[in-house]
Amino acid sequence: MCSTGCETPLECLTGALRALSGQDLTSSFGPAMLERAGVLARARNVLAADLARTVRECELTQAPEHDGKATMASWLRGHHRLPQAVASQLVRTGRALQQLPALAAAAAEGVVPPEAVAVIAPVASEVNVARAQAQGVDLPEIDALLTEIAATRPHADLRQAVGHYLDRLDPDGTEPDPTGQRSIFFSKHTDGTLSFHGRLDAIGGEKFQAAIESILQASRPAGDLRTRAQQAGDALVQLCDNALASGNLPVLRGHKPHVVVTIDLDDLVDPHPGAGAARTGFGGIISAAKARWLACDGNVTRIVIGPDGQPLDVGRSKRLFPPHLRRAVETRDQHCVFAGCDAPSWWCDIHHLVHWADGGDTSLENSGLLCERHHTKVHHGFRIERQPDGRWRTYRPDGTEILVLDPFLIPA
Template sequence: MRSTSPADAVARLAAALDDLAGADLTGAFEPQLIERLESLLVAGNRLAAEVARTVRQCELAGAAGHDGKATMASWLRGHARLSAAAANQLVRNGRTLAQLPAVASAAARGDVSPEAVSVIAPVVAPDNLAAAQAQGIDIEAITAALVDVATHASHEDLRRAVAHYLACLDPDGPEPDPTEQRSLTMAKHADGSLSFRGELDAVGGEKFQAALESILQASRPAGDTRTRAQQSADALVQLCDNALASGNLPILRTQKPHVVVRVDLADLVDPATGPGAAQTSFGTLISAARARWLACDGGISRIVIGPDGEVLDYGRRQRVSPPQLRRAIDYRDRGCGVVERAERRLRRPRPLVRRPPPPALDRRRRDQPRELRAAVRTPLARWSTTASASNETPTADGAPGAPTAPRSCCCPTSPGGPPTPVRAEWTGGPPHRTGT
């Protein structure tokens, strides 16, 4: 066999790949396609083994410094545009093939995939090799057994075989250090949605699964069409809701942790809807619909800022709906349905009105119904600027008509009765900006 240069071998490989890519697979029968696929998988394993061997030789020769890179992993990330995980795995596979000749031979024949080589890689870790030498274990025999499993068994069987070998090296196991095996990274997208990934140790993962499974199994209504992934995500959010509602979490910025949404006065009185009507404490812009959703069970805090940026007033922190009124309306309507009905009501423009509270809703009169007395928020002698709207038809004395649904979240009306607004009021002069 005449020797050829690496460049000539790569050129012939590229020509063979061009021939494969030019083949027409339309109309091929199933046995022909399966036979072609099996041959390509073997060729892919062989090619991956050669790539790993070349990466290892580049690492030994310091070839990454030719392009100004310190390591082959950084070279693969920059020039081959691989992810950090893929680059590290490729470098690790090259080291494994160099230390385990039996695995290298099987990979060169195409019998072992790159994923199998990555699973066998912990066997040649420095601490595992030291433990094997201290106990007089024959690494070549262990490697031959693992290659046989990788060749004739499934990938999960190979993982269990490697885990069993590593466990036998240290039957007692290492001292638990959960901090080294726990990580969580989060990425926030432009629309405010959150993606996260991480890992937990065995004990931490068991606690996490037990907490989610308890909530998941407790909320499985009939006709539930959610997938398992959606149910798990809902359970995680419910777990956070329970922790926030209990009030046992550590103090965050001198306050108990809670969801904070800021709505400027211009956005509050604007009848139009938009994607950036409110902003959360972590800088996420949310739409008006999501702001109304959070306002259903939220509290209101008014912040008045002067023209020079000084805080003129901060107060009126209260629930949007008092507990007594909320329970009464829930009983009346057999469920609140605040968000759905508020969505329909808030589609019409809601101008600001300036009026005193109706004398008929005097909270000092005990003969008035509790629902009416609970709706009054300011003394009769004070005027209040509210976010609720009025009917266009004035009354006989020229005063605005009966109020309709406010811009903020409101509970549904009873059949045939007047609406019961839950108003966000500002007592005194007009504020420059407001936050909730």
Template sequence: AFADGALTAGQVATIAPITGEEQRAAAEAQGVDLGAVDRALTEVAQSPAHERLAQAVHHYLEALDPDGVEPDPTEGRRLSIAKHADGSVTGRFDLDAVGGEKVQAAIESIVQANRPQGDTRTRAQQNADALVQLCDNQLAAGSLPTLRTVKPHVVVTIDVDDLADTDTTGPAAARTGFGARISAARARWLACDATISRLVMGPGGLPLDVGRDKRVVPPHLRRAVEQRDGHCVFTGCAAPTHWCDVHHLREWVADQGETSLDNSALLCERHHTKVHHGFRVERQPGGRWRTWRPDGTEILIGTPLLV
């Protein structure tokens, strides 16, 4: 079939393990017609269900040794993360069936719980947003193992002048804990709901003074915002409070916005990002929240949320 151009080299490589010495010996001992198996797998490879070829080969090989020792599924697990020049990352993981099921179940729970009306994201985008939200939730819960007595969190270091200079985006002005360089604008967005620490550096690059950590949004104010808003206030989104950041309607750095109930809004990670990229939310006197796109048009239920 391969010689005739009906199969790809990749499909041949997928089927090839059935012809290994041990596999052929096991097939002969059990009276298996290897030619019939070969033809059946070739048919699968040429059928509309060709994406299941690897699964079919796996089932056949398992059937050759039904009483064999169950392999340790954790031995084959792999996760690699490659970092690019702009700080973005590309990843690949290989998981066994049970590990993969757990990951899919966790991501699916976030995807299905956050399906605002008019959502135009692809499934790949939904999965990626769900993965970030899942990590965001876990970090916020404070239940992850500590790192040298400190709870794991996102760390960003930025010079105070770059933080305060709101007239420019400040490319590569801030550094994250894992070494990525991000803009001052992005650092200001992260600082919207964060803990701020002040360090005074000497001419030799050594810290002269370390100030106390200060929470931008204190716990009592967050409780009040959660009680008032109930969920993400971006039109069409109902992400629960524990997914959300407290956003300053008037930015506390750029616009000297005060940290108060009137100047606060609950926004999930994705929509908090959108609001810092041109979208706008506003609370009406009667308590209703409204959302506008960067072009000034209002987002209404039943219209696409993003453009």
């Protein structure tokens, strides 16, 4: 098949990929790297198209049955650990390339990326093909037109063109069910962080933006250096905190939904950060420092584990700050006590000034209200302190105090 003696194209491809991955790029010149990136980008498009074509052939021949799987999507998830959304999109892409020969040829040449094919794929769905035939639409012409746009125009233009075509295809159709237009996909990373992406219908998106914007605008403490994207991320977490604290969410696994963290007692009381010391209920790995922060205001359950890893004894869950004590703290502090922040009490956790794991009491004197953002700050070097006169003071990790300018003391 080639000069290296490969017997199949797949063997040639595997050898070429190994050779590419083994090349040293550190001493390469900029223009040469740009040329390499361009060639690889086009090769990626070709590989993606051939993978989709192969997935379609496997689907037509019921190949996944060979490995005990009912569908190609489930085979891709199980055997190649692809996320559900990616596996399903591969299947749809394969079907689209079979229906749209002009698009398939351009994808095979590498001039159309897989993301563009995914945008065009709905054109080839059974329902849209049937509508096109009923209205006398020349599907090959649409195929050629959209392929040209995908190969020569910005991605946003392609999205607009496809949307326009689909809208014109069914101008008087029934209003789509908004629940069918909503989806969110989650991806957990090794450090416990979570990535997600999704899509909402127009009204659902408006509700989402309105909820986030209301919290974002209400939580802008003095000296806030966060970007708008960071503010929006914090607002989303605050929205979740509010919903969880309300107690009105549906029962999950027999209990009210809550954040679950499992950590060894020795790691919890160790003052060092302790990376990867705790595990969350949904499988995330977090540090002991984060677990200490979450343990400030929550339920604690003691579980004794035997030498073989099996639970020997489970104690009763204990609420660190019972409702009557929380009401007392809220009445006293009113809002987040971190300098320059006035986040309302219902957004706040109760922070142990001296952590209970270090012998601190769960009492009014050893507690203070902190919003989620500033609670994190206090567990990463910042410090709050209540004075005998009832005023709160906030200190940076270097010991300097954060002072908020009093408007009444500004000279005229």
